[in-house]
Amino acid sequence: MQIKSATLEDVPVILSFIRQLADYEKLAHEVIATEDSLRKHLFGSKPYAEVILSYLDNVPVGFALFFHNFSTFLGKPGLYLEDLFVLPEKRGSGIGQKMLAYLACLAKERGCGRLEWWVLDWNEPAIHFYQRLGAQAMNEWTVYRVTGEALNDLAEQWKSA
Template sequence: MSTPSPLLSIRPATVDDVPLIRALIGELAEYERLADAAVATDADLRAQLFGPAPAAEVLIGEVDGEPAGFALFFHNFSTFLGKRGLYLEDLFVRPAARGVGLGKHLMAALARIAVQRDCGRFEWSVLDWNAPAIGFYRRIGAVGMDEWTVHRLEGEALHALASHDAL
């Protein structure tokens, strides 16, 4: 007799999920070897995700009714396409829930949102050492953008540039 397949479900996060979202972000940060960088508090997440002008949205993935992963996303814009896009900031499935299809269900839900909202693209970044994630993304049809390099301003450099006087 075979083991029954787990029940997978995806739902939009609510403000009551803030502690869960923060916990999942912490688990993702540990996996990515960036635990010290994960400084968001429940108050930060509540204000930014569920305040008057939400900066992002979150989907919660569940296995047999238990939270097992999340996807945090927001919209960007393509000047070339003249359409907004959907940008996946974080995707994480707890190790115990990997291999049952939850990651693919989360990605499919995001793809549906992108199509429903008439987005021109759905994109994300992945750490170059994360071979399991890269393999997963390629299996679902994603193409790496090797000719693009991500740049970032943060902390002191961000504030220094912001304080530069305009001519």
């Protein structure tokens, strides 16, 4: 198995993995990402995130998309793992664990104080996998999100102030 940083040429593979992850999470209807948007935001003049790909026998079998965040309490950057996906037929072979270990090593190399991610509360296989790695659920936190029309409305409040 190999893990490599994704390149511009990998955009079709990345989008394919995003769509497969969305299918698994029953969220395919929410995917509006395109190859063009991924090229722009992952490999353009100001990249907003990074991607690693895992390979078995030179065939891509998984991906992880991540970016830096910042902990005010630690006074250090962190890595936030947005998505981790391994092809269903390759799960259980240690690929996901190796990808997380790679990201943990990268976080340490970059002086990050933590590596964090979200998991859907119904995804028991993932929850058990993460717990076996020593990850702890942050149950006292509730995620909030502003998107779509609510995001537009909130932005308008600033413009009209």
